[in-house]
Amino acid sequence: MQHETASPATPAVGANPLWEVFVRAKRGLNHVHAGSVHAPDAATALRHARDVYTRRAEGVSIWLVASTAIVASDPDAQGDWFEDDKPYRHPTFYTVSDEVGHL
Amino acid sequence: MSALDPLFTYLLRLGDDNLVLAQQLGALVSTMPELELDIAVANVCLDHLGQARYLLAYAAEVEGGGRDEDHLAMLRDERAFRNAVLFEQPNGDFAHTMARQFFVDAYQVPLYEGLATSADLRLATMAQKAAQESRYHLGSSSGWVVRLGDGTTQSRRRMQAAVNALWPFTADLFSADEVESVLVAEGIAVDPASLRPFFDDTVAAVLADATLVLPSDAYQRTGGRQGLHTELLGHLLPEMQSLYRAHRGVQW
Amino acid sequence: MEQSSTVPNGSARESHFAALLSAGEKIEPRDWMPVAYRRTMIRQIAQHAHSEVIGQQPEGNWITRAPSLARKAILVAKVQDEAGHGLYLYSACETLGISRDELNELLHQGRQKYSSIFNYPTLSWADVGAIGWLVDGAAITNQVTLTRTSYGPYARAMVRICKEESFHQRQGFEIMTTLAQGSEAQRAMAQDALDRWWWPSLAMLGPPDEQSTHTDQSLQWGIKLETNDEIRQRFVDQTVPQAHFLGLHVPDEALAWNEGRGHWDFGDIDWDAFWEVVRGNGPCNHERLAHKVQAWQDGAWVREAGLAYAAKQAHGAPRNSA
Numbered sequence: 314m315q316h317e318t319a320s321p322a323t324p325a326v327g328a329n330p331l332w333e334v335f336v337r338a339k340r341g342l343n344h345v346h347a348g349s350v351h352a353p354d355a356a357t358a359l360r361h362a363r364d365v366y367t368r369r370a371e372g373v374s375i376w377l378v379a380s381t382a383i384v385a386s387d388p389d390a391q392g393d394w395f396e397d398d399k400p401y402r403h404p405t406f407y408t409v410s411d412e413v414g415h416l
Numbered sequence: 417m418s419a420l421d422p423l424f425t426y427l428l429r430l431g432d433d434n435l436v437l438a439q440q441l442g443a444l445v446s447t448m449p450e451l452e453l454d455i456a457v458a459n460v461c462l463d464h465l466g467q468a469r470y471l472l473a474y475a476a477e478v479e480g481g482g483r484d485e486d487h488l489a490m491l492r493d494e495r496a497f498r499n500a501v502l503f504e505q506p507n508g509d510f511a512h513t514m515a516r517q518f519f520v521d522a523y524q525v526p527l528y529e530g531l532a533t534s535a536d537l538r539l540a541t542m543a544q545k546a547a548q549e550s551r552y553h554l555g556s557s558s559g560w561v562v563r564l565g566d567g568t569t570q571s572r573r574r575m576q577a578a579v580n581a582l583w584p585f586t587a588d589l590f591s592a593d594e595v596e597s598v599l600v601a602e603g604i605a606v607d608p609a610s611l612r613p614f615f616d617d618t619v620a621a622v623l624a625d626a627t628l629v630l631p632s633d634a635y636q637r638t639g640g641r642q643g644l645h646t647e648l649l650g651h652l653l654p655e656m657q658s659l660y661r662a663h664r665g666v667q668w
Numbered sequence: 669m670e671q672s673s674t675v676p677n678g679s680a681r682e683s684h685f686a687a688l689l690s691a692g693e694k695i696e697p698r699d700w701m702p703v704a705y706r707r708t709m710i711r712q713i714a715q716h717a718h719s720e721v722i723g724q725q726p727e728g729n730w731i732t733r734a735p736s737l738a739r740k741a742i743l744v745a746k747v748q749d750e751a752g753h754g755l756y757l758y759s760a761c762e763t764l765g766i767s768r769d770e771l772n773e774l775l776h777q778g779r780q781k782y783s784s785i786f787n788y789p790t791l792s793w794a795d796v797g798a799i800g801w802l803v804d805g806a807a808i809t810n811q812v813t814l815t816r817t818s819y820g821p822y823a824r825a826m827v828r829i830c831k832e833e834s835f836h837q838r839q840g841f842e843i844m845t846t847l848a849q850g851s852e853a854q855r856a857m858a859q860d861a862l863d864r865w866w867w868p869s870l871a872m873l874g875p876p877d878e879q880s881t882h883t884d885q886s887l888q889w890g891i892k893l894e895t896n897d898e899i900r901q902r903f904v905d906q907t908v909p910q911a912h913f914l915g916l917h918v919p920d921e922a923l924a925w926n927e928g929r930g931h932w933d934f935g936d937i938d939w940d941a942f943w944e945v946v947r948g949n950g951p952c953n954h955e956r957l958a959h960k961v962q963a964w965q966d967g968a969w970v971r972e973a974g975l976a977y978a979a980k981q982a983h984g985a986p987r988n989s990a
Contacts, residue, residue: 328769329450329971331762348825349759350452351768353974354981357563360556361452364459365755368748369832388698435737442731442740445747446724446959449967451755451768454724458748462741469737486736510970566980567973574969659735659793666851668735668793668843 331380332358334365336372344376355379422595423536424478425498426605428488429595429641430527431471432499435489436649437520438465439656440507449510456556460517463549470542490660494643494650501640502585504649508578511571514560515578518622519615521554523589526614530606539604558622565626572627579623580631585646587636589615595641689890694820697763705889708882709819710764711780712891717757718775718782722956723750726790727799735793742839743796749836753829760821776961784942785872787950794847794854794861800840802862802869802907808833809903810873818890841910848914862911863919870934871942873900879939904932 329351335344347366352358355377362375386394400406409416441461448454472485502520507513528550531543564575590608599605623630637646660668681700688695695701701709728747734740758768774780785803790796808830815826847858874880874896886892911918922935944950 327972327975328767329974331767348756348828349762350755351450352452353563353971354978356559357974360559361456364456365452365752368455368459368752385698388696389700438740439732442744445731445744446721446728446751447963447966449963449970451721451751451758453967454751455748455755458744458751461744462748465737465741465744469741472737489737510967563977564970564973567977568969570969571973571976655732659733663735663851663853666854667846668739 329353332362333378333380333383334362335376335378336362336366337374337376338371339373344374347371349380421478422598423604424475425595426599427471427475427478427539429498429500431468431475431488432497433503433520434464434468434471436497436499436503436652437516438462438468439652440504441513444507444513457513460553460556463546463553467542467546467549474538474542486660490657494645494653496643497640497645497649497653498643499640499645499649500585500588500591501637501646502582502589504640504646504652505582505585506648508581509574510560511564511574511578512581514557514564515575515582517553518557518561519582519586519589519619521550521557522615522618522622523586523611524550525554525618526611527606527608530610534605535603554618558618561622561628562626565623565628575626576628579628583631584633584635584637586615588638588640591638591641593641689818692890694823695818696820704885705891706764708886708889708891709822710761710766712886713757713761713764713819713822714766714771714774714780715782717754717761717771718780719786720750720754720757722782722786722960723754725956725959726786726788726952727796729790730793730796733793734796739843746800746836746839749832753825753832756825756828757822760819760825763821772964776957776964778948778957781946782956783872784945784950785868786956787945787952788864788868789952791864792857792861794844794857795865797840797843797847797858798861798865800836800838801844801910802840802865803872804833804836804840805907806869806873806903808837809906810899813893813899816890816893844914844916848916858914859916862916866919867937868945870900870904871937871939873903875939875942876937901931904934908932 330353331349331351332355333349334347336347337344347362350358350361350365352361359375359377362377366372367375438461441457441464444457445454445461448457468489469485472488476483476485476488502516505512505516507516525547528543528547531539532547534540534543561575561579564571566572567575590612592608596605596608600607619630639645682702685695685699685701685705688699695705724747727743727750731740731743731747734743758771761771762768771780775782790799811826811830811833815823815830817823817826844858844861847854877895877897880896882892887895908918908923920935922933924933926933945953948954
């Protein structure tokens, strides 16, 4: 089964490493993952990211992370980690009489 | 020369620089070493093309003879082009493309920064934007000069060869005649000689970082501003102009 | 000891995968997926990416000769988008565990394909218009449905691509309109381009459903959402009125509005000719691939230099002596 689990592509020897690109569309918003670029070093990768992912003024700031540096949760652990079984954490759990108005 | 409006000639000189360079960069799309670089070279091409269009359209307006940017680009022959000879030098390998770009950028950054405060508001507006573009270009081109110079034995040999091949065309960037002197006096143009310190300092610093040297031979080829070009321009223009000239007076 | 029901193994994984698909949920990179799904996805995304990258060439052929500076700028921006789209798609494909260099190698060796449409030459400026109008038009018809494809990174890449592509078809149609309303020679140029690009544009949407080897499984996996013939019909229905608007003649004598079906009937596509091109015997197969391989080989020393410089910076190694 191991071979069926996706593992991030290990760059071949002699290949430009992969960098993940995050773009902030405008002030006040988070950086959002836009895609990736290949480049030999961070400075070059940053220029590539600008040239590729902000051609239509899509961003005001870029973050770059070496793809190998990303630590991710186990996709198989979906339920163990991410089950939401506590409805009382959400405002919709509570009934408030209409007469009370906005609460 | 003196029969022409100096502003018209000045705009042609700067416009032709960018047009001829954009024409060459456009031919590189899909030939670059990495997909990211295809995209990067297209960006640089579009910046220069945008600058060329603005300058040529303005030149046509100053001339007031009913021509437009396309007339100026497509219907003038080799001898009427006013670009400095550096811009018409061929793409060559990636090292040549980057060396040419680096020398261009080290010239255009102070040029546009100077023009940003020109007494001619049209020119100043254009130059403010162009200066931003040129600063970005310079960061990229100097980065590659350093990487190739200080990369492998082969890349260093190629980068040094490119610097040697293109250096003799750099003095033409700073050629000046009465066109510039008249406009400098009016606060419109930037004196090309005043751009030399930034250019020389930038070249010295980047080449040192790249472990490269300037050629010792001091020979320089000039004449572009008077329409005395290298033979290369006579091959570049017919390709660019062929379709336009084959169908005169139509819309595209 | 209680076994967690949320850690699927063996057939539980398969049913979990199937449940995600039937719930319309996306499959994401590190999810378990059937080997065949991964293989199909890699093949399809790679072929799509290669098509975008090779697709730079036919239109790039006219960048240096564009008839006005405005058209030159638009064309450079458009060809640049093709490169960008190729890049987004390679990024998506790489999340499946294959590197871009490997994909490049597969393309260069002819082991992965790109769209047959890019093996036709661009012989006049009107071809740039026809490609935007017809080829991009056909591609968009297909791509819009792919924004809902089951593999998350592919779907997201397609959203971005479709957003950017919307100007491609319009600029192509604008070129065709200008030519069709232009001089005699320009109209002839436009008609000639339509004559040459019409049938290849229909064929590029893929073999008819009864001949398509991948359709059933791909539909089931949510990789494809419509069959080739459905997409083709929609493309014809959209495009025929546009050709009429241009006053150009669609080169298909069987073309007729079918009131009963509410669709345009059209003639038989020459699938033998299509397969010849797919097999490598189209007019430009050799040039297109050779151009790509040449660029890659010519760039090898640049890529090596970048890595060498990066390694020196990382290790503080002694630099070249001047």
